[in-house]
Structures are given as structure tokens and as C-alpha cells.
Amino acid sequence: MSESGVAEIFGAQWPRLVATLRADLGDLDLAEDAAQHAFAAATERWHRDGAPDVPGAWLLTVARRWAIDQARRDARWAQREDAVRAALELPQRERGSISDDLLAMVFGCCHRALDEPARVALTLRYVVGIPTASIARSFLVPEQTMAKRLVRAKQKIAASRVPFEVPDRAHLAGSLYEVLKVVYVIYTQGHAAPSGELVRGDLCDEARWLAATLCEMLPDEPETWGLAALLAYTDARRPARLDDAGDVVLLRDQDRSTWDAASIAEGRRLLGRALRLRRVGSYQLQAAIAGAHASSPRFEDTDWSTIRRLYAVLGRIEPSAVVTLNEAVAASLEEGPEAGLALLAPLATDLDGYHYFHLARADMLAATGDRVAARFAFDRALALCENDTERRAIARVAAEKSA
Template sequence: MSPTDDLLAQVLREEAGPLVARLARRYADFDLAEEAVQAAVVEALGQWRRDGPPANPAAWLQVAAQRNAVDGVRRSTRQRALAERAPAPSAERSGTDERLALLFACCHPALAPEARLALTLRAVVGLTTPQIARAFLVHESTLAQRIVRAKRKITDAGIALTVPPPEQLEERLRDVLAVVYVMFNEGFVSSTGATQDRDLAADAVWLAGVVATAVPHQAEAWGLAALLTIQHARAAARFDPDGALVLLRHQDRSRWDHPAIAAGERLIEQAAALRRPGPYQLQAAIAAVHATAPSWTETDWLQIVLLYDVLARLDPSPVVVLNQAVARAQLGEPEAALIQLEALGDRLAAYHLWHAARAELLTALGRHDEARAANRRALELTSNDAERRLLTTRLHRRPLQDGS
């Protein structure tokens, strides 16, 4: 991105969510508020790129959004009536409070899961509809309708732009953390291979930090912030200069962001101090073992397997068991790992990484024809360009013969 786009992305992270929340309270209309801010974002994209950023970008965006909201009210008798009886904006709310309230509204369980992510990216993070559509390889009109339906649901169901009360917070927080995690994963390795206008992974790291800071007694919020911070610290080494995906074992660890890794470890300690272990914390601990190892061969695989054993008890999902098996293979147990992997076949037959992991184990056991078939199936199932290039390279690589 250009320096101007970098600045706009930063301003949107800080201002878009609070702006939507303030305007929604002022005019008692979420749809009006969200459209006003999005129109301001589009204006900024055009004007700032053409003329350069203003002296006070945040104030510029606020003025533009407020102007758009007033114009919207003037165009609608219904909205004007709502505006007249809406309460005045509260001066005591902080930007973080407003952003968190908006995030909980966008992740409300009454909304469809795909709508939660789209609405969060648009209203809280500040991405435009075309940007989100390109990121997920969805037609703009389809995505726009998804967002419209979600906003209408918020209005019709009377979903409040507030943080849930303590008795509901933990359950609702799970939905919020899940959306942030999906957002990070989409940016980390896009499911579509589409070019991003914004670094979704970096946005997700930032948003996880906002959530954890706002709910400091929730250990899993700190766990997710730690996990995403450590994973994103490897971003510079994940692709070679030609854009090919570089697996963890082959990455140049000198290119990792080691201060970020240290920050992630501190977040793990902050979560652990609350003495409420959970899946995100365990995943963060596993990521930290990888990130602090001098090399792939010097990784403490026993510790990773033990952490996966605990994680599998808390979250016995097939993907967790898959990663558990892959780690066990590094302890010199490829046969046992393959047996564990094969048992997941019914549930993960459509998951490309199951076939790719199975191919690696089959290769380690010298079963090269079966490995090639597994790699071919993984290639058929993924649409990510970088992963397809890696799998194609594997398919064209000749197996080493004994003694060679």
C-alpha cells in the first residue's frame, strides 16, 4: 500500500467503529450511521489519494461522516423523526468502549456467521464493500445484500450497541473471538488467493488487542491476542520474493519480528495469571514454542505434543487432532501419526490440509505413489494460489532413493 493508504488504514482502525457507534446512538439508526461512515471512507480513498491526506485525518473523517449522516436524515422523513427523538451523544464514552459495543452487536448470535464477519470488517474495521468482496471472492452485490440483511436484523431485532452484561459476556465473547480469529486466518492464508487491499491479519491482531484490553479479566481474550501476535510475527518470512509459500520448517527465522514474539509471550503470561486455561491460550503456547526455537530440528516437539494433548481434551475437533498427529510424527512416530490421521478421513476428506499432511507422512514412510495421490487431491481442494504452487512443486519433485 502507499503511505496515504497506510495512513487511511490506521485512521480507520481507530475511528471507523467509534464513529458508527456515535452516529447510531445520535440518530437511533444503525444503517444510517454505517452508510454515512462508509461514504466518508470512499470519499477519503479518492480525495486523499488525489490531494494527499489532510492535516487532521481523524477530524476530516468525522466531519465527512457527520455531514453524510445529516444528508441522510434530510433525505428521509422517517430518519428525521428518529433523529429528533434520539438522545444526544454521550461525551463519557471512550472510543474503545464504542468500538467494543459495536463489535458485540456485529457478532450477535442472531446474525448468520458469514454476516457477522462481513459486518465486522465493514463497520468496525472500516473496509469498503468492494475490499471485502475481493478478499472473499464474493460478488459485490451478493456481499452488499448480506450486509444489508445483517443491518436490518440489528434494527428489527433491537440489538443494542452495548457490551453485554457480565452474565452474558463470556458466552457472547466466544462469538466475538471466533470472528476475529476467522478474520486473521483469512488474512494469514487467504482461502481465495485474492489480493488484499488491507492486511486483514494485521487488522485482526489489532482488533484482538482492543478486545483483550477492554475485557482484561477474560483469559481467552488475552490468549487470542497472544496467538495472533506471535503468528503474525512470522509474516515477513512466509513468502519468498516470487510469492511462493514458505513452510515453517524452511522459513528464515532472522526475518521474524522477535520483539513481537516477546510481546506475545508476555500476553500469554497475562492470560495464564488469570488461571482459566482455554484453547486460544494453548494454541498461543504452541505457537510460542515454535517461535522461540532456534530451528525446526531444535524445536521442543515433546512440549508441543503435550500441549496438543491438553488442547485435544478441551477441543477434540478434527483439525486439532490433525495437528496433534503431525507434531507426534516429529517425535519419530510417523506410523502412529499416520494411523491417527487416517482415522480422521471421514470428517476431513474435503479439507486440503488433511491430504497435504497425509502426503508428508506417506513420503516419510517411503510410500511415494500414495503420497503423490494425496498431494494431487490437496491440490484439487485448495483455491489459494500460494498453496497450489507449493503442492505443484511437491508433485514434480522426484523422491530420493535409498542411499542417495
């Protein structure tokens, strides 16, 4: 079997294998080690003999047997050898499905006892299966630094006794909010990284896979469908976001014929599924906003009035200065720059360190004809922006509108 074939099976089986082993063995480190051993064995065996008919079952058996051997050799696991052995000898015992194990893994990695960077890193490593080196590149830190962060996060899991379980109905909403936020952060890290490479398609793809998996496992939760719709709509614009030179193409200038029609259709389907559950939430509103952009054949045809109203509703459900900033942008494009500036004024203190605030304000000031004030605002946006690709775009717009 080819290396690409093994890699494809790895991508499909890693999340389920680690989740099942963690549920069996009760320890994330041992589960990861066992899974890695199983895939190492598969790489050697399958190249020679070909993959078995049921690769997942083969990997699980090999991993469990390795865990038994480790329990015998390692004093740390000696007291748990019986439990580990039971996992091997009773593979058909009554227990939750692999989907339940995977869902429990997601909730454990996203537990609120952990800080957000740890949740994101753990989810990427143990749910998605991204190598530590790749996660380190996403966070722009050395691999050794990320490895230490993962170790500290696992120590926090042990010390805080973080449960790897699906919360009961009474506690699901709060925990699900944290899970969806992690998925959204992963997507954002791929869609508009704060520094380094602006677009990381691999992270976008993994976030969409996670969102789709959550929809499959939690079909009655409308916000999972809302998030999946938001990511589909937003990702449809990926082909048009950078030009051939790797520079940012602003939304108003993008070639909409290159937008992914299949992703737009998927976003429409997913949002429809969410809305049929009749419990509107923030991700559904954001998806509706993204859908309004996606349905406009030209920037000039955008329904800014609807987008503004949606942002206003979103601001009531989930108050945020950034939401108000977006409402202000919509207001400026619906009514004129003065309307947008009036909404921006109260945000000056809260968003002073946010380069998108100064960029929006600069654009509005330029539209009023105040080129001097616009220049200062563009300069502030440039000073705060850390991504070189975005900085080039800001500089280009500043030269056009405030020179």
C-alpha cells in the same frame, strides 16, 4: 492537509465515530451515512484549512448535524427527529465511553443471530472501516454482491432486534467466543486465504488491531490476551512464508532469522498476561503452541513432545478433528510417521474434504517409504486445494517425496 494525513485520521477515527453515532442514533445505516458525510467534509475542509486540534470531536459534530438535517428531510427518520436532535444538543450527556460504544459495536456485529460470513463482513466494514470493495476482494466476490450481503445482514439485525450492547457477566463468555472467532477468521483470511492472494497483510494487521483493542477494553478476559498472543506469534513468520517469486516456503525451510523478533516478544508478553489470569482457554493453548515454534532456532530443534501435549489438552477443551490432525503431525515428528498415521486413521471420513489432512497423510506415508500411497494422497490434496500458490508448493513437495 495531505490525503495521506486524512486517510490516517480516517483509520484511527472511523471505528470510534461509527460506534458513537450508532449508540447516539440507534441505527447502523444512519451512523454509517453520517460518518461518511463527515469524512467527505473533512477531506474538503482540511485540505484547505488544515485539521482541527481535536479531529474526532470535529467529525462527530459534523456527523451529528448532518443526521439532524437528514431527519428533517427524510420521512423515515421524521418520527425520530427529537432523539437525533438530543444526540447533537447534549454531546456531554451521561453515557458510556467511546470504548464502551466500540465494544458494543463489536458484540452487535458478531451476534450469534448472524451467520459467520455476515459477522466477518460487518466487523470489517463497521468496526475496522474497510471499504466494501476491499471486503469483496477478500471474499473473492464482486463489490455489488458484497454490498447486498451487508444490506441483508443489516436487515437481519433489524428483524432479529440484535442488541448493540456489551453482554452482562453471565452471558459474556459465549458472546466473547463469537467475537474472538470472528477476529481469528479475519486473521486467517489474511494469513492463508483459501484462494487468490495467499497472504493479505492488511487483513492480518487489522485482525491484530482488533485483538489488541479487545485486550484494552476487556483486560480481565484471558482469552482476549491469548488470541492477541497467538496472532503475534503467527504473524512473526509472515516475512518468511513466501519466497521472492511468491511461492510458499514450508515451515521447515523458512529462514528463521527473518522472523519478526518484536512480534515474538510481543506474543510472549501477551501470553504471559493471559496466563497470569489463571483461566486457560483454547486461544492460550494455541498461542503456547505457536510460541514453542517461535522459540526454536531451527526446525530440527522444535520441542514436538511439548507441542503434542498441548494439542492433546486443546483437544480435551475444544474437541476437533483438525486439532487431532495437528496432534498427529506432532506425533509423527516426535515418534515417527507410524504414530502419526495411527492418529490420522479415525479422521479419514470427517476430514476427507480437507486438503491439509491428505497433505499430512501424504507426508507421513512418504516417510514410511510407501511412495505409491503417498502419491495418491498428494493428488487428493492437490484436487482439494483451491489456492494456486499452495498448489504449487504441494506439487513441489509431491515431486520430491513420491516420484
